[in-house]
Amino acid sequence: MTKRIKKVAVLGSGVMGSGIACHLANAGLEVLMLDILPGDLNDKTSLIKAARNRIADTALQTAIKSKPAPLYDIDFASRITTGNFTDDMEKITYCDWIIEVVVERLDIKKQIFEKVDALRKAGSLVTSNTSGIPISQLAEGRSDDFRKNFCGTHFFNPARYMALFEVIPHTDTDADVIAFWMHYAEVFLGKKAVLCKDTPAFIANRIGFYSGTKVSELTQKYDLTIEEVDKITGEPIGWPNTGSYRLLDLVGVDTSVKVTKGVIDNCPNDEYVKIIQSRPVPKATQFLIDNQFLGDKSGQGFYKKTEQRDEKGGRIILALDLHTLEYKPAQKTMIPVVGIAKKVELMDKRLKEIMASDDKSGQFVKDLLCGMMVYAANRIPEISDNVYSIDNAMKAGYAWGYGPFEYWDMIGIEETATMATSLGESVPNWINDMIAKGIRSFYISEGGKRKYYDLASGSYQVIPGTELNIHLDNYRSTAPVYKNSECILHDIGDGVLCFEFITKSNAIGEGIGQGAIEALNIAQNGDWAGIVIGNNAKNFTVGANLMNVAMFAVQKDFAKLEEMVNGFQQVNMAMRYAPVPVVAATQGYVFGGGCEILMH
Numbered sequence: 001m002t003k004r005i006k007k008v009a010v011l012g013s014g015v016m017g018s019g020i021a022c023h024l025a026n027a028g029l030e031v032l033m034l035d036i037l038p039g040d041l042n043d044k045t046s047l048i049k050a051a052r053n054r055i056a057d058t059a060l061q062t063a064i065k066s067k068p069a070p071l072y073d074i075d076f077a078s079r080i081t082t083g084n085f086t087d088d089m090e091k092i093t094y095c096d097w098i099i100e101v102v103v104e105r106l107d108i109k110k111q112i113f114e115k116v117d118a119l120r121k122a123g124s125l126v127t128s129n130t131s132g133i134p135i136s137q138l139a140e141g142r143s144d145d146f147r148k149n150f151c152g153t154h155f156f157n158p159a160r161y162m163a164l165f166e167v168i169p170h171t172d173t174d175a176d177v178i179a180f181w182m183h184y185a186e187v188f189l190g191k192k193a194v195l196c197k198d199t200p201a202f203i204a205n206r207i208g209f210y211s212g213t214k215v216s217e218l219t220q221k222y223d224l225t226i227e228e229v230d231k232i233t234g235e236p237i238g239w240p241n242t243g244s245y246r247l248l249d250l251v252g253v254d255t256s257v258k259v260t261k262g263v264i265d266n267c268p269n270d271e272y273v274k275i276i277q278s279r280p281v282p283k284a285t286q287f288l289i290d291n292q293f294l295g296d297k298s299g300q301g302f303y304k305k306t307e308q309r310d311e312k313g314g315r316i317i318l319a320l321d322l323h324t325l326e327y328k329p330a331q332k333t334m335i336p337v338v339g340i341a342k343k344v345e346l347m348d349k350r351l352k353e354i355m356a357s358d359d360k361s362g363q364f365v366k367d368l369l370c371g372m373m374v375y376a377a378n379r380i381p382e383i384s385d386n387v388y389s390i391d392n393a394m395k396a397g398y399a400w401g402y403g404p405f406e407y408w409d410m411i412g413i414e415e416t417a418t419m420a421t422s423l424g425e426s427v428p429n430w431i432n433d434m435i436a437k438g439i440r441s442f443y444i445s446e447g448g449k450r451k452y453y454d455l456a457s458g459s460y461q462v463i464p465g466t467e468l469n470i471h472l473d474n475y476r477s478t479a480p481v482y483k484n485s486e487c488i489l490h491d492i493g494d495g496v497l498c499f500e501f502i503t504k505s506n507a508i509g510e511g512i513g514q515g516a517i518e519a520l521n522i523a524q525n526g527d528w529a530g531i532v533i534g535n536n537a538k539n540f541t542v543g544a545n546l547m548n549v550a551m552f553a554v555q556k557d558f559a560k561l562e563e564m565v566n567g568f569q570q571v572n573m574a575m576r577y578a579p580v581p582v583v584a585a586t587q588g589y590v591f592g593g594g595c596e597i598l599m600h
Contacts, residue, residue: 003184005125006029007029007030007096008024008032008095009095010033010034012100013033013059014035015297016157016159017035017059017101017129018033019070019159020099021060022071024189028079030079032081032088033056033083034082035056035082035085036086038054049087052084056083056084057082060077060080064077068158069160070158094121095120098127099127100112100127100130110141113142117142117146123149125149126146127151127153128150128152128153132263134198134200135170136170144172147172149173149174151169151173151177152168152198153185154168156396157251163190163395164192164194165191165192166196166202166203167181167182167185167193168197168198169195169198170198182465191396194393195389199382200262200263201263202383203390204398205397207390208397209260211244211398214272214368215244220322221364221367224361226303227330229244231335236340237354237365238347245303248295249302253293253301264277271375271378283322283325284325287325304317305318306318316329317329336359337354337361337365340353340354351407351411355411355419366419369407370423371425373404373405375404376403376405377405377408377428380455386452386455387404409442413440413442417432448470449474450469470492472498472500472535475490475498478491481522482515482522486501486503487500497519497523498532498533499515499516499519499531499534500535501537505542507546508545508568513571520578520582524578524579524580528580529581530581531575531580532584539590540589541591542589543594549561549564552564
């Protein structure tokens with residue numbers, strides 16, 4: 001469909017509204033951000049525009065000063081105009097997109113949409129950033145043109161940094177509108193668009209509801225502290241380093257409780273809801289809610305920052321004791337799971353070793369991941385008809401390194417099913433059918449493409465939207481053009497070579513330097529169109545291998561050290577002036593020598 005978005009109205013200026021407004025300004029759009037009138041206007045202030053716009057103005061200034069920064073450039077704030085619903089609502093007539101980001105109450109949202117329906121221009125796009133209210137309910141009573149141009153577009157906080165963009169149509173949403181948002185989010189907003197069904201909490205928060213609640217349950221079962229759980233549910237299992245309780249402080253303890261309550265209230269047939277619906281809110285969570293200790297936004301939650309400094313000058317952080325409900329200095333303890341993670345780099349091998357551990361931290365992971373994998377499998381076809389949408393949603397929305405079905409593949413479908421069953425989990429019939437048919441993986445690499453197992457056809461299909469994507473794992477089964485212990489040179493088609501680092505953390509050593517020269521020789525002496533320097537690791541590179549540097553320095557072999565530095569510079573210059581194009585495709589950390597490669 002032919003749609004052009006130049007001007008956007010953001011209705012609501014809270015944390016999400018102001019964050020979304022800033023990100024839309026980042027994308028070059030003209031933004032109108034509106035909110036309610038302040039409740040304390042009086043005879044003196046009621047006619048002053050600045051006073052009437054105070055809520056939106058204050059929200060914008062707070063957002064601009066927040067960290068991480070919501071704007072690419074502070075000057076982009078000039079693209080945002082503020083106002084209020086009473087004086088400025090008619091201005092939405094000139095907007096191409098109107099996005100509602102007000103409080104999560106159906107009655108208030110419907111009042112807003114009634115006004116929007118009366119004022120919007122025909123054909124303008126209208127969306128809601130609701131995190132769980134059914135889109136079909138929000139569309140009730142609206143005009144035909146509103147309904148066909150209306151859907152959910154759910155950003156995750158912070159809007160600039162979290163990649164997920166859930167697109168949630170209702171029954172009357174025009175197919176072209178759905179296709180437009182899937183494209184626009186990826187190309188213009190820099191997001192990972194995931195098409196969701198109009199079910200409670202959609203995809204990411206539905207799986208997040210289970211994982212968050214299960215973590216709380218298992219914390220009590222295994223009598224762990226919040227510091228221990230945050231160490232376990234971070235890097236060792238491929239989740240963000242914040243861990244689970246630190247994440248709750250970031251998103252807001254009250255927000256988590258509302259999401260949980262929303263799923264419990266609206267999903268009576270959910271097997272996990274049936275188990276927990278009669279349970280009281282955990283004692284610690286109720287304590288935090290009662291005292292309005294809601295996390296970062298209130299200054300304390302599961303953790304509390306103090307102004308005191310430790311012997312190294314760092315700020316002392318207190319952690320909530322789940323038994324006494326008192327804050328104590330956060331403890332650093334040795335956790336076997338963390339030790340395994342440091343020892344075993346490959347995630348599939350790491351998880352198997354962790355889950356085989358008799359230690360309570362390993363049993364915690366086994367309980368958590370098996371439960372989460374089975375819960376996700378039981379949500380098909382309820383929240384999605386395919387596995388990749390669920391995986392993409394969790395990776396983009398919760399910053400997990402792997403989605404639930406990618407975990408299934410790493411541990412093994414049959415092995416996971418057996419393990420989960422032994423823990424009392426109910427593995428869905430369609431998983432057992434796959435096992436009976438001898439299907440051992442949800443994803444395969446074939447013909448240079450990543451394919452998923454499609455339940456409807458019983459065959460592997462290319463993941464839609466990835467037809468042109470290049471993932472190096474798909475080339476592992478073919479012989480490389482060149483390889484040494486630190487790098488691989490792949491033929492990725494169209495006459496293009498990909499030079500991949502394969503060292504730990506992709507640290508740059510002598511082998512990468514030798515490989516780069518060899519890659520240049522192969523490219524310019526053969527029928528090759530160019531070279532891409534890239535990899536699919538979390539980080540492009542942490543820079544030079546400092547162990548080599550330190551060794552020469554300790555030995556005071558400065559001649560060898562100078563030779564190594566000079567050699568690396570010569571490699572960079574050779575790539576810069578190569579007779580074939582050489583480009584770098586980076587992600588994550590691009591430190592030190594990696595930055596030099598990129599610049600050259």
